[in-house]
Amino acid sequence: MTAITPGSVTSAASADTAWRRRTLxxxxxxFCRRHPLGAIGFVIILIICLAGGLAxxxxxxxxxxxxxxxxxxxxxxxxxxxxxxxxxxxFSRLVFGARTAMIVGFGAAVGGGVIxxxxxxxxxxxxxxxxxxFQRVLDVLMAFPLIxxxxxxxxxxxxxxxxxxxxxxIPLVPRCGRVVRASALAVREVPYVDAARALGFGHTRIxxxxxxxxxxxxxxxxxxxxxxxxxxxxxxxxxxxxxxQEPVPAWGLMLQGSxxxxxxxxxxxxxxxxxxxxxxxxxxxLFGDALRDAIDPKLRTR
Amino acid sequence: xNIRTGLWTLGVALAASIATAQAGxxxxxxxxxxxxxIPADAPPSFDGHRETTFATVHTxxxxxxxxxxVPPDDPSSxxxxxxxxxxxxxxxxxxxxxxTFKIRPDVKWHDGSKLTAQDVATSWNMIVFPPKGVTSxxxxxxxxxxxxxxxxxxxxxxxxxYATTAFLxxxxxxxxxxxxxxxxxxxxxxxxxNIMGSGPFKFVSYEVGQxxxxxxxxxxxxxxxPYLDAIExxxxxxxxxxxxxxxxxxxxxxxxxxxxxARDQLEKELxxxxxxxxxDWNCGNVLTPNQRHKPFDDVRVRRALALAIDQWHGAPAxxxxxxxxxxxxxVFPGSPLAATKEELQxxxxxxxxxxxxxxxxxxxxxxxxxxxxxxxxxxxNVDQPYKFVGTWVIGEWKKxxxxxxxxxxxxxxxxQNMRAGxxxxxxxxxxxxxxxxxLDTGKYLPGKIFPDNYGGYxxxxxxxxxxxxxxxxxxxxxxxxxxxxxxxxxxxxxxxxVLPYWYRIVLARSYVKGWKISPSHYxxxxxxxxxxxx
Numbered sequence: 001m002t003a004i005t006p007g008s009v010t011s012a013a014s015a016d017t018a019w020r021r022r023t024l025x026x027x028x029x030x031f032c033r034r035h036p037l038g039a040i041g042f043v044i045i046l047i048i049c050l051a052g053g054l055a056x057x058x059x060x061x062x063x064x065x066x067x068x069x070x071x072x073x074x075x076x077x078x079x080x081x082x083x084x085x086x087x088x089x090x091f092s093r094l095v096f097g098a099r100t101a102m103i104v105g106f107g108a109a110v111g112g113g114v115i116x117x118x119x120x121x122x123x124x125x126x127x128x129x130x131x132x133x134f135q136r137v138l139d140v141l142m143a144f145p146l147i148x149x150x151x152x153x154x155x156x157x158x159x160x161x162x163x164x165x166x167x168x169x170i171p172l173v174p175r176c177g178r179v180v181r182a183s184a185l186a187v188r189e190v191p192y193v194d195a196a197r198a199l200g201f202g203h204t205r206i207x208x209x210x211x212x213x214x215x216x217x218x219x220x221x222x223x224x225x226x227x228x229x230x231x232x233x234x235x236x237x238x239x240x241x242x243x244x245q246e247p248v249p250a251w252g253l254m255l256q257g258s259x260x261x262x263x264x265x266x267x268x269x270x271x272x273x274x275x276x277x278x279x280x281x282x283x284x285x286l287f288g289d290a291l292r293d294a295i296d297p298k299l300r301t302r
Numbered sequence: 303x304n305i306r307t308g309l310w311t312l313g314v315a316l317a318a319s320i321a322t323a324q325a326g327x328x329x330x331x332x333x334x335x336x337x338x339x340i341p342a343d344a345p346p347s348f349d350g351h352r353e354t355t356f357a358t359v360h361t362x363x364x365x366x367x368x369x370x371x372v373p374p375d376d377p378s379s380x381x382x383x384x385x386x387x388x389x390x391x392x393x394x395x396x397x398x399x400x401x402t403f404k405i406r407p408d409v410k411w412h413d414g415s416k417l418t419a420q421d422v423a424t425s426w427n428m429i430v431f432p433p434k435g436v437t438s439x440x441x442x443x444x445x446x447x448x449x450x451x452x453x454x455x456x457x458x459x460x461x462x463x464y465a466t467t468a469f470l471x472x473x474x475x476x477x478x479x480x481x482x483x484x485x486x487x488x489x490x491x492x493x494x495x496n497i498m499g500s501g502p503f504k505f506v507s508y509e510v511g512q513x514x515x516x517x518x519x520x521x522x523x524x525x526x527x528p529y530l531d532a533i534e535x536x537x538x539x540x541x542x543x544x545x546x547x548x549x550x551x552x553x554x555x556x557x558x559x560x561x562x563x564a565r566d567q568l569e570k571e572l573x574x575x576x577x578x579x580x581x582d583w584n585c586g587n588v589l590t591p592n593q594r595h596k597p598f599d600d601v602r603v604r605r606a607l608a609l610a611i612d613q614w615h616g617a618p619a620x621x622x623x624x625x626x627x628x629x630x631x632x633v634f635p636g637s638p639l640a641a642t643k644e645e646l647q648x649x650x651x652x653x654x655x656x657x658x659x660x661x662x663x664x665x666x667x668x669x670x671x672x673x674x675x676x677x678x679x680x681x682x683n684v685d686q687p688y689k690f691v692g693t694w695v696i697g698e699w700k701k702x703x704x705x706x707x708x709x710x711x712x713x714x715x716x717x718q719n720m721r722a723g724x725x726x727x728x729x730x731x732x733x734x735x736x737x738x739x740x741l742d743t744g745k746y747l748p749g750k751i752f753p754d755n756y757g758g759y760x761x762x763x764x765x766x767x768x769x770x771x772x773x774x775x776x777x778x779x780x781x782x783x784x785x786x787x788x789x790x791x792x793x794x795x796x797x798x799x800v801l802p803y804w805y806r807i808v809l810a811r812s813y814v815k816g817w818k819i820s821p822s823h824y825x826x827x828x829x830x831x832x833x834x835x836x
Contacts, residue, residue: 158711159711245707245709245710246696247708261541261564261567262563
């Protein structure tokens, strides 16, 4: 018999942790090697998240402070991306705008995704009339393009960051619910769900412990796509004057109104926020595609 | 022979001179459709008696008549008024206390029935003496009116309590449309949602937030007018869309005013295809703290809000990007009753030393226990200049540690919020028609006297000071009284904060003829004298 000592347990545990660490590193490296565009997307997302999180330290100027002595100044060493019509530093507004984009993007995507996940799995699990009615409700909601539904919601709730998150969350719910339900329908039929039911587990436990974890792969892919969509929707709403309001720094808002008026005389006012939106949405799109390829077993074998 | 030759020569010379004169003023051409831009999302209602916004005037004025008006060919005049529905301007009798108007016999409503003096008298009674439940926005303008009557179908008589020169300018107010008595008797609110007048154009259709269309009224009583076959007003709250529409000739004119940047851009791109008319503007943004909400019931907080704003440096900078220009008090700058720069600099919000002013603002906030105050600025979803000025003001307030969020809403909800008192501080505007300081400053009276004051305060001193100024006939004394009223309103009580006055720049495609600018975007909007040189 081999005696198990505390030391041997500790060393076995650290060996396990090291293995896991190596595996995680290997997974990341493998992901980067197989999906270079996705990796670039991920790095950009990371940079934008850091910029938003560290905006207070990164921004050289107060993004909301008017300075009429520097109105519409072209990019130079002091204002690297120039200034807008109120003399506000565009770089500082972009950095703080990243925070707004991330708050709205992740807030709406996570909110819409999680609600959609729970409703989609629940609908698949119960089936019958509940599923039928719920799917028709989703049909109605999905009949509206995301931005139209968001516009309708904003017109009811009003403008502002929180209301914009709600406005984008609502149209994302059916989009997530529909996809997740399709995966959950397959999971519902597998033996371990029957076994859980036979053991007398409650509906909540079966849905949350046995079904939701098994549809997380498509959910995570959706989530990455939703963040990009939500950022774009926020920019669109702000551009239409229905999102966040001045002087809050937000990329869509920076493109609104005066940016169009000064597009020819001070093009940097429109170019840089436009670029920020394009790069961010592209990054989420690239990362989402790569994540799908990496997680989907059918695509993984190619 | 010599006489005949002389007469013949004289006749030829006379004919030549007439022809020359006519060549100088081109003859208006008939026909065409005028597409014009209305820089708002929609009017809050169609009722001119109730509303105070250009969104209503620009939308609905072409469908209505008024009793008298400023001359359409000289709308800048502040002293000359001409008849619209009356036959001639009356001379006052009874020591200046009675005005008798004869009404034209040839005026028809758009439904074909005849317009009579009864319609005119009923409309004016609704404006001056609104019954309970009916809102008349400018009721304080007519405090001099004692009685209005129509002794027969062609005569309307205004009896005044006292003689005043303020009466005729008030009577020429462009919102005072004449409505049909029969309709008003049935439902005094009918005109809020419907249009039926006797103006140069007949209403055809209205799509909320999209457009309003009208066609020429063939029975219009000013013979030969209107020159246009049809009109279409397009609602375009976004400034860039309006600029693009003018550039692409999708619209011919925008009557309210565009900023200097749009003017410069379109002049550069379109050259002689665009014409520009500009003017000082009897209009300016006003910040109204809601005194029903704490801590805005505290005069120290209101004074602090005023003291934080650097008007003297802000106005010239804003003038480069927005339709604002001149720093002024409660009276239109340039008027004999307006404050001089030195007089203004004695008032909170106009101090020449902004650092000292902001230090005082911070001290007042601390004293009132409102340091770092967080509140909402209610603003209107109109780019120029509301949102520009709103963004500027929030930046100024931030400099004294205030945390202000801008709530931008369409015109309808903007009015609803102000009328319901559901706001902290509102960005509104005091825009008037004929320059008439005595009446224009009625805006700063408490709401019980001036219904369109949304500050939610009562102040008898303010009313007394205003009345003293209003009844004063000596210009020097009246000016002094105006200063006292201004000081009380802006400085001692800080009921309102007057921001820089606007500057009006109207751009039109060069083929639009016949329309002339005035210091008010409310005046001259029935479009009857516009023609297209195409």
